[in-house]
Every structure is written in structure tokens, then in C-alpha cells.
Amino acid sequence: MKTIKNVILLGLALVWGALAQAQIDPVNADGLAIGGYDVVAYFSGKPQKGTKAHAAKHNGATYYFATKANKDAFTKSPSSYLPEFDGYCAWGVGEKQAKFPINPETFDIIDGKLYLFFNGDFNGKPFNTFPDWSNRTTQLEKAAHANWPKVKNSK
Template sequence: MKTIKKLVLFGIVLFAAISAQAQTPPVDDNGLAIGGYDVVSYFSGKATHGSKSYAVKHNGATYYFANKDNQSAFKKSPNSYLPQFDGYCAWGVGAKEAKFPINPETYTVIDGKLYLFFNGPFNGEPFNTYEDWGQRTTELKKAAHANWPKVKNSK
């Protein structure tokens, strides 16, 4: 019985560790944007999960919000809160001219704009694209904005 409890506990811990590092597409197959994170919450300095209770459909995607105030703010001015590069990894667009999924908890807000990043296992090793972005922000931000028109329509 102790062995079963230990295995179950190990499974829960493993699932939590994998989930914490999970990458998500900007909009998943069900139309949920940013893994269900509240895009308005990023501007207060903390990435927060939203709730189905405060859902808003925008441009074919469903955004969740943590509360009615954030939902209202988004409805009033969605473009003020939407992430750059349709929610793809800003580093991927700037450094690799490619679309990478994101870890919704790895982000920055620069000049009132939200940038999201890949942060998780890559080829069996941890890889946080925000680290390079943080060292070369000006260069990579400029490159990402220049690259986005051609990257946007790529697969």
C-alpha cells in the first residue's frame, strides 16, 4: 500500500513539474488564448490564470480573465493588452525568424507592450529564451518587429 501511495505522489509531483514548464501555443486547438492566462494581469506585474466565468471572444480566440475589471478593461481596449507577435515567442521571432510556443509565465512588458517567451525543455535541456532577450533586448526587439511581417504568415 505504501508503494502505491508513493507512486501516486511521484506521479502528482511529476505532473506538476511538467505542467510548470509546459509550453503552449498562443491559441490552442480549442481556441483558448495564452493557455487561459489573463492578458490584462501581465500589466500589473503578475501572470494570473483567468476563469471561464470571465471569458471574451476576440478575433476567433477565447481569452479568460481573473475578474470582471480585467474583462472590462480588455473589452474596452483589446489591442492595449494583446501580446506582440500574436502571442508567439518574441525571441523566436527576433532571433530565429520563427514561431515558437510560449510559457505563459515567462514574459515582459516594455513600453506598454506584452512580450511572451519560450521557457522549458529543448532537446532534453532547460532553455529560457527570455535570458538572451534580457541581454539583447534592444537588438532582438527591433529584429522581431522587422521580422514579424514575414514570420506571421509562415507555418
């Protein structure tokens, strides 16, 4: 029985490892947030990478910005630009009560808030959480906000 449990746990670890390689963590091991994407730029409708020249720290993470103006906007009001659910996949929090890595190019803005999503390969097949989110936005957004306090402190 213990061997079966270990095999299952190893399998889950391998699946999660493959999943994580296809996507990025909201804050990587070096402390870079959202893969270096400019969180302010999302609000103009097009995600874009920032640069080290326009970097700012917030809550231990480093954020890159495409312009000085974007950096200044963020430093004046970080909460206006930070993604919901600490940058984890909104669908994952709402549908699966879990933290999924994200693809910084897949996003939604709802009521002035940034939501990010998983969009990549899962077990060698394309898997994009955004279409389901789009079809059930109200339901999944409500569930995600209800689930987040419990999910936030999970590993």
C-alpha cells in the first residue's frame, strides 16, 4: 500500500513539474514577478515585457516596467495593478482550489483588476484555462474570491 501511495505521489510530482516548466510562477526563485512583464501595461490592453532599467520592488518581489511612467504609476498605487490571487491562475483558484502557474500573455481585466491564466502544455496536450473562464466568468470569479483565503496559504 505504501508503495502505491509513493508511486501516485511521484506521478503527481512529475505532472506538476511538467506543468510548471510550461508556465511560470507568479514570482520566480530570483524574486522576479510575472516573468518580467509590466503589470501596468496590461491595462492598456497589451502585455509587454519590462526592463531592468525600470524596476521596482514591492513586498519582496521585483517588477519590471516598459516605461518610467508605468513604473511611477505602479509605485504610486501598487494595489491598482497587482494581479488578483498573487498572480496565480484565476481559473485554478476558482475551479480547482489550487495554485497553478501562469502564462503572462493570457489575461483578463475585470472591474479594473488583472487576472492571469494557465495556457500551455499539460501532459503534452494544449491546455488553456481562459476559454472556460470566459464562458463562466461570474461563477468562477466568485468562486475564486471565496476560495482564495484557503488556497493562499496552501503549497
